[in-house]
Amino acid sequence: MNPVFAPRGNKAEIEEGAAFAPKxxxxxxxxxxxxxxxxxxxxxxxxxxxxxxxxxxxxxxxVYWSRSRKEFWHKGATSGHVQxxxxxxxDCDQDALVLxxxxxxxxxxHTGRGSCFYRxxxxxxxxxxxxxxxxGGRTFDPGAVYGKA
Amino acid sequence: MNPVFAPRGNKAEIEEGAAFAPKxxxxxxxxxxxxxxxxxxxxxxxxxxxxxxxxxxxxxxxVYWSRSRKEFWHKGATSGHVQxxxxxxxDCDQDALVLxxxxxxxxxxHTGRGSCFYRxxxxxxxxxxxxxxxxGGRTFDPGAVYGKA
Numbered sequence: 001m002n003p004v005f006a007p008r009g010n011k012a013e014i015e016e017g018a019a020f021a022p023k024x025x026x027x028x029x030x031x032x033x034x035x036x037x038x039x040x041x042x043x044x045x046x047x048x049x050x051x052x053x054x055x056x057x058x059x060x061x062x063v064y065w066s067r068s069r070k071e072f073w074h075k076g077a078t079s080g081h082v083q084x085x086x087x088x089x090x091d092c093d094q095d096a097l098v099l100x101x102x103x104x105x106x107x108x109x110h111t112g113r114g115s116c117f118y119r120x121x122x123x124x125x126x127x128x129x130x131x132x133x134x135x136g137g138r139t140f141d142p143g144a145v146y147g148k149a
Numbered sequence: 150m151n152p153v154f155a156p157r158g159n160k161a162e163i164e165e166g167a168a169f170a171p172k173x174x175x176x177x178x179x180x181x182x183x184x185x186x187x188x189x190x191x192x193x194x195x196x197x198x199x200x201x202x203x204x205x206x207x208x209x210x211x212v213y214w215s216r217s218r219k220e221f222w223h224k225g226a227t228s229g230h231v232q233x234x235x236x237x238x239x240d241c242d243q244d245a246l247v248l249x250x251x252x253x254x255x256x257x258x259h260t261g262r263g264s265c266f267y268r269x270x271x272x273x274x275x276x277x278x279x280x281x282x283x284x285g286g287r288t289f290d291p292g293a294v295y296g297k298a
Contacts, residue, residue: 116240
């Protein structure tokens, strides 16, 4: 059976209740941050619509909604790098999700890295903000995995 | 000087470059997940506009944009629970941020808890999705901190 979500209640019900009443934004989306179940490190941030959240709960693997491609995005369907759901958390006002996942395969990021968050913001030589690569290099060859150069 | 962000380049520049060119959505916002610098646990997910990201970089404390109140939200200005920025990361396409923060005070959540993500999604007795509270109870009294019942 498709999981059915509760209607949005009042503030106390939403914040202190046991009913799952996720809030989707004007575009019908909710932000979902996937974190690694072992290291707890952030892997990626993507969005789900109501149906992709239902599918995620049904199959136990992360299914996002691709805002750019406007289609369901069963993470890992192409690369094999699926995200097995260990736990889903929601926040106080139930308008954001944390997916605690077992990341299958070498990594979450299409660039060939374990995490999409491989750069930190630093102050550049001219005082403007710049990016610096963090330790985590590529863990797989995206060309080999996705079949494109 | 206000940090100035780079213009959005091509895909390779955005994904593999050192220029910080954050992508704000149609509403001018970018999602920012704050995580604890010590435990690495997710604390809260909120949004920033360009100016709040600039202010965050300037003062070294998280300044969000409140979508509900439509105003700048210097986290902790009322409660004292500021979030000192340890590191800011961005993702491959630079449309999401992770704020690694030192959470000052008892917690990040206005409900009186350390993290906003204090409930997990479980299967309820009727098969529908429900919420279960996780271990972390209240770490402060929101009434005392925010001055309302």
